[in-house]
Every structure is written in structure tokens, then in C-alpha cells.
Amino acid sequence: MLPRDELHVVFGTGPVGLAVMRELLGQGKRVRLVNRSGTAAALESVEIVKGKTPRQMMLEKGGQSTWAKKRVFS
Numbered sequence: 001m002l003p004r005d006e007l008h009v010v011f012g013t014g015p016v017g018l019a020v021m022r023e024l025l026g027q028g029k030r031v032r033l034v035n036r037s038g039t040a041a042a043l044e045s046v047e048i049v050k051g052k053t054p055r056q057m058m059l060e061k062g063g064q065s066t067w068a069k070k071r072v073f074s
Contacts (some may be wrong), residue, residue: 011053012064013040021046 008016008024013035021042024031031046038050052060 009034011035011051013042018042027072043056 007030009032010020011023011034013033017035017042019032021033022030025043025045033040033042033046033048033052034051035048036050036052038048040048044046
């Protein structure tokens, strides 16, 4: 894979997520933003998808998820 083909996934589209996006774009990287709504103020070249972080999924279930258990105890 060539460095320009790298896809960087940024979770969150708040001030920090958008700053990371701008930095990556400035380096010529491909960027995908993930947030709960699937919408954000970003450049057309940036893909924006609706999704949740593993932490958000875990909190919604009220405790440690199966995913987290596998990651911690594997």
C-alpha cells in the first residue's frame, strides 16, 4: 500500500476531530470521519459515516461489552 492510499479514520467531529482531519489532509492523506449523526462540516473529499465507538456501544449496554472483554482478556 502506498502512503497516499492510507485511509485514516477519525472518530468524532468536534474541535479535536476536525483539527486532526485538517492535519491529515494537509499531509495528503485520505480521511474518513465517524460520528453519531453521519453529518459534519467537512470538505467534499472527506467521507463522513454514521457510527459509534466501541466505548459508546459499551456504555449503552450498561457495562463491559463482549468486544471489550475479548480485547482486554485475549
